[in-house]
Amino acid sequence: MKETKVTVKIPRPLYRKIQMVIEESGFSSPTDFIVFVLRDLVGEAELHLSKGKEEASASDLDAVKHKLKNLGYL
Amino acid sequence: MIAPHGGRLINRIVTGAERDRLIDAASSMPKIRLNARETADVDMIGNGAMSPLQGFMNQADYNAVLDQKRLASGLPWAIPIVLATKDGDDASKYEEGKDVALEDENGQLTAILHLESKWQADKTREAKAVLLTDEDAHPGVQYLNSIGDWYLGGRISVVNRIAYDKFNQYRLDPVDTRVLFDKKGWKTVVAFQTRNPIHRAHEYLTKCALEICDGLLIHPLVGETKSDDIPADTRVKCYEALMEKYYPADRVVMSVYPQAMRYAGPREAILHAIVRKNYGVTHFIVGRDHAGVGSYYGTYDAQNIFNEYEDGEMDITPLMFEHSFFCKETGGMASSKTSASDKEMRVFLSGTKVREMLTNGEVPPAEFTRPEVAKILIEAMQQKVEA
Numbered sequence: 001m002k003e004t005k006v007t008v009k010i011p012r013p014l015y016r017k018i019q020m021v022i023e024e025s026g027f028s029s030p031t032d033f034i035v036f037v038l039r040d041l042v043g044e045a046e047l048h049l050s051k052g053k054e055e056a057s058a059s060d061l062d063a064v065k066h067k068l069k070n071l072g073y074l
Numbered sequence: 075m076i077a078p079h080g081g082r083l084i085n086r087i088v089t090g091a092e093r094d095r096l097i098d099a100a101s102s103m104p105k106i107r108l109n110a111r112e113t114a115d116v117d118m119i120g121n122g123a124m125s126p127l128q129g130f131m132n133q134a135d136y137n138a139v140l141d142q143k144r145l146a147s148g149l150p151w152a153i154p155i156v157l158a159t160k161d162g163d164d165a166s167k168y169e170e171g172k173d174v175a176l177e178d179e180n181g182q183l184t185a186i187l188h189l190e191s192k193w194q195a196d197k198t199r200e201a202k203a204v205l206l207t208d209e210d211a212h213p214g215v216q217y218l219n220s221i222g223d224w225y226l227g228g229r230i231s232v233v234n235r236i237a238y239d240k241f242n243q244y245r246l247d248p249v250d251t252r253v254l255f256d257k258k259g260w261k262t263v264v265a266f267q268t269r270n271p272i273h274r275a276h277e278y279l280t281k282c283a284l285e286i287c288d289g290l291l292i293h294p295l296v297g298e299t300k301s302d303d304i305p306a307d308t309r310v311k312c313y314e315a316l317m318e319k320y321y322p323a324d325r326v327v328m329s330v331y332p333q334a335m336r337y338a339g340p341r342e343a344i345l346h347a348i349v350r351k352n353y354g355v356t357h358f359i360v361g362r363d364h365a366g367v368g369s370y371y372g373t374y375d376a377q378n379i380f381n382e383y384e385d386g387e388m389d390i391t392p393l394m395f396e397h398s399f400f401c402k403e404t405g406g407m408a409s410s411k412t413s414a415s416d417k418e419m420r421v422f423l424s425g426t427k428v429r430e431m432l433t434n435g436e437v438p439p440a441e442f443t444r445p446e447v448a449k450i451l452i453e454a455m456q457q458k459v460e461a
Contacts, residue, residue, distance in 0.1 A: 005171065026138020026146035036134060036146055039190075039229075064253045071243050073254050073327060 080126025100175040110298040111334035120232035121247040130157040132191035132227035152341035159222030190228035246329040252354035260289035264357035278407035297334035308454040315446040339371035340379035351390040400441035
């Protein structure tokens with residue numbers, strides 16, 4: 001079976017700091033924390049990539065207003 | 075406008091080429107047929123109602139929610155939003171790092187789960203933490219016993235919105251309600267939800283709240299409820315009747331809330347408030363035993379739980395009300411906080427008594443229920459008896 005995870009190396013002092021940061025948090029390991037932070041950052045990056053599309057949302061706004069009008073809310 | 079929970083409104087609905095690609099790829103993915111609760115959750119994650127969630131919870135969020143009533147990031151959140159394998163499912167076919175096709179109850183592809191986290195559910199631990207009981211009589215425990223033993227977490231991409239067959243004229247996404255409140259010029263909006271029929275006491279709470287807010291969002295829950303709860307169709311009809319005659323049309327709107335009931339009392343009150351914030355609501359009415367069932371929770375537990383969070387963490391303001399009733403002494407609605415009258419001057423009927431009257435075709439006193447509402451409830455009760 002193909003391995004679904006890869007190993008990434010980080011500086012040991014940083015690892016130790018992460019261990020301290022996650023004490024008494026909901027993260028069960030530094031790996032969990034790192035994966036969480038990276039996913040969030042990647043999500044943000046994806047959001048920026050699609051921002052052009054989102055900012056073109058004047059038409060989306062029109063669509064919302066149209067929907068609200070059709071349903072009798074406006 | 076109030077900020078969504080976590081700062082931005084999530085949108086996990088994919089369109090265009092990305093949607094086409096995922097739909098094509100779905101045929102070779104392992105599949106899961108969602109139940110009613112999960113289907114509603116997919117819809118509400120997709121449209122941002124459950125921001126900042128971008129999918130079903132992973133194990134870190136799940137553990138933090140159970141242990142701390144927070145997400146792993148520290149944001150308040152009190153109810154696990156999880157996807158379970160189905161009974162008899164071989165969990166090994168779902169591999170972390172791979173995608174899973176999610177089908178609605180009718181077998182239609184609705185979303186893709188980008189599986190990040192898979193773990194074996196400890197249902198007793200979850201029941202005790204979230205529902206505060208593991209007794210089989212609790213509907214939330216019954217639900218846990220009905221699902222598979224593994225949870226699957228990860229972001230989702232919604233490729234097809236759920237096609238609902240009811241209340242479509244009342245289905246607004248958070249982006250819709252936010253635009254609506256803005257267009258109406260409402261800076262403050264209070265939301266009201268009950269899964270019970272609306273009586274004069276509820277009407278009173280909403281009007282008290284409207285005295286201090288610009289607008290009122292009546293937001294009845296229309297997701298899955300217990301079979302002996304008043305059906306959503308009937309409740310919505312009651313609201314329509316009330317809105318037509320007893321509320322100012324320019325200050326009140328109704329939309330439906332698609333989520334399924336968890337019957338988790340205090341923790342669910344937190345969920346209901348946070349989600350309403352995502353809809354652009356600034357105030358949320360929390361009555362007695364909100365989202366409760368049987369005698370599992372104390373009368374004011376769902377109000378007191380808000381004190382477990384620091385000021386400003388929730389952002390949305392809970393409006394907590396005492397038991398209210400019609401007071402014969404003053405000739406108006408009041409609550410145990412504002413009435414000086416004795417018990418015998420207060421018009422109050424127990425739920426059991428009201429059900430009994432309605433089933434027998436008796437109209438409850440006008441001080442308790444508006445006649446238009448009573449008529450709808452009597453018809454519904456009689457139809458149920460005939461069925």
